[in-house]
Structures are given as C-alpha cells and as structure tokens.
Amino acid sequence: MIPITEIVEGIFKIGPLDTHNGVTPWVAPYLVVGDDKAAIVEPGEGGQADELLQAIAGKEEGQLKFDLKRIFYLMPTHIHLHHVHSAARLLKELPNAKVVAHQRGAPHLVDPVRLNEGTLQVWGLDSGCPQIDPIPENRIIAVAGGEVFDLGNREIEVIESTGHAPHHVSYFDRRTRTLFPGDAAGAFFDGPGKNRTRPDILPPLFDVEKEIDSLHRLRALRPKMLLVFGHNALSHSPAKTMIQVEKDIRAVESIVLKGMRKKLSSREIGRQVNEYYDAEGLIRQEQSYEGSEETMAASGPPFGMVAYLKRKYPDLEIPK
Numbered sequence: 001m002i003p004i005t006e007i008v009e010g011i012f013k014i015g016p017l018d019t020h021n022g023v024t025p026w027v028a029p030y031l032v033v034g035d036d037k038a039a040i041v042e043p044g045e046g047g048q049a050d051e052l053l054q055a056i057a058g059k060e061e062g063q064l065k066f067d068l069k070r071i072f073y074l075m076p077t078h079i080h081l082h083h084v085h086s087a088a089r090l091l092k093e094l095p096n097a098k099v100v101a102h103q104r105g106a107p108h109l110v111d112p113v114r115l116n117e118g119t120l121q122v123w124g125l126d127s128g129c130p131q132i133d134p135i136p137e138n139r140i141i142a143v144a145g146g147e148v149f150d151l152g153n154r155e156i157e158v159i160e161s162t163g164h165a166p167h168h169v170s171y172f173d174r175r176t177r178t179l180f181p182g183d184a185a186g187a188f189f190d191g192p193g194k195n196r197t198r199p200d201i202l203p204p205l206f207d208v209e210k211e212i213d214s215l216h217r218l219r220a221l222r223p224k225m226l227l228v229f230g231h232n233a234l235s236h237s238p239a240k241t242m243i244q245v246e247k248d249i250r251a252v253e254s255i256v257l258k259g260m261r262k263k264l265s266s267r268e269i270g271r272q273v274n275e276y277y278d279a280e281g282l283i284r285q286e287q288s289y290e291g292s293e294e295t296m297a298a299s300g301p302p303f304g305m306v307a308y309l310k311r312k313y314p315d316l317e318i319p320k
Helices: 046-057 087-091 106-110 113-123 208-219 238-261 266-280 303-312
Strands: 004-008 011-014 030-033 038-041 071-075 098-102 140-143 148-150 155-160 169-173 178-180
Touching: 011 046, 046 087, 071 087, 098 106, 106 113, 106 140, 155 208, 208 238, 238 266, 238 303
Parallel strands: 038 071, 071 098, 098 140
Antiparallel strands: 004 011, 011 030, 030 038, 148 155, 155 169, 169 178
C-alpha cells in the first residue's frame, strides 16, 4: 500500500516512493488540489512515476481515485535529477500537464546533455544513477519568480530561491500558507518533530550568499508550514528551521574554508564536516546517498561548498 497523507486541506503527500535504482533515496511528491485544477509538486524520479500515478488515479481502497486530466502542472523546485526526472514519463499520462521550471533551467530540460553531465559529477561516473530524458519545449512553462498559478480557489506563487542551484524556485500555497522550499531550506530531516534539516550544499554551482538571501526571502513569507523535500519532510516551525539552516551553512563554510587554507585533505575536511553534523544531531553526508566512492558526498567535504570557495578565493587549492 502506497502511503498517502493529507497534510493540510487539499495537499497530499504521496510516499515516500521507491526510486528502484538502489542508489538515490526514496522521496515523496505532493499532489496539490484546487477546485478546478491540480499540480504535482516535486514529481521526483522516473523510477517512482508509475507508483505515483497509481496512487493518484487508482480505484482501490487507499488510493485517491483522482482524474489525471485535472493535473495541469508539474512543479519541480529545480531541475536536479531527484526532483524532475519523472516529468518526461508523467507527461505521457497527463494530457493537460506542463512542467513549470526556472527560466535558467528550462532550456536544459529540452536538451539535458549538460544537466546529465552535472548529475554524474555529483553522484559519480559509475554510480548507476538515472539520466534525465528531454521534454518538448511546448510542454514547459519558464518562470522567473512572482508568477501565480490559479488552481481554482487556490493560488500557488512562484518564489525565486537560487543558491542551492541557479535554477531553483520555491512554491507558496497562499490558501494554507504552506511553503514548498525544495532544497533551499535543507533536506533530509533527522526525524519527525525535530524540525531540523541538513543543508544541501553538494551541487557544483552552490552559492552561499544567494542561498542565504533566498532563506531570508522565504522567511519573509511567514509560512505556517514547510514541506521540505525528503522523507520526514514536515516542519511546523518554518522560521526556526530556516534560521538553523543558515547557521549550519555558515558553520560548514567556515570548516571547509579553514581546511582549504590549511591544505588539509578532502577526506579530513569531510570528517570535520561530519563531526559538526554529529554534534548537531543531523544525518551525515554518507547516510543520505549510496553513490560510488567517487562522490564527494561519501569521501570528502560538500562538493558545492568547495567549488563556491574556489570561485570566491581563486588562490585556494582544491583539496586532494
């Protein structure tokens, strides 16, 4: 039985669903239902697409029995594998749906060659992680932030929230003041009720200052609830959660910068980062991913932080 939970009125968490690849962790998409239309926020990976459709449209007990023709939008917060990979598969079964994507990311969904190269850079060349299939341009809605999608007595506002990635947006349900921040507010809750996420600073184009600016922008919305990407992805203390994420990002920045200046090894800097996570009661990097040993997630500091500091301080050396 696929877990389906109505988090607040008209917002259903589906899963976590198995990605069926033995590499990436299970995640849970959200179905957001208005009076006229519906959207799937964070559609996830292709390996879970069939189970997602079954949970939404299935006629058996415990399934939503929802008309797929009412789904007009797929709303990944950004175009990383774990958030958007299923879109090409889902569009084949959703005749009215289009993918909403940041204007910087939309071209990479049409031609995902560079996007897939970046995926392998993070996960590892031999990780076995899936690759993203191209999406027809006429089934993509490019956004910049500020757009509002009316589902019928329910408005979803697009909030630009770059930092984790330059093509990142968040979605704000004005009706319930529920925020879908993607990875802008961290990911991988340590456990239900702790309201703590671990900052996701692995992507090569991670930018500390843009990420902090985005956190401030999201806090200004005064959301009542965060539905963060991951397993136990519920926070009833949005402001507290986002303040803590900012603190964690600054702490990891300091650890990695000091390590790079001392020319410590990649593995030693990674050990110190995980030591910080342990002290804060957060999930370690290697507990979140099961990729190859090539990945910085398993063997060293967060790759995105290293790349960011190298851009900021060109004289620094990449840790060995």
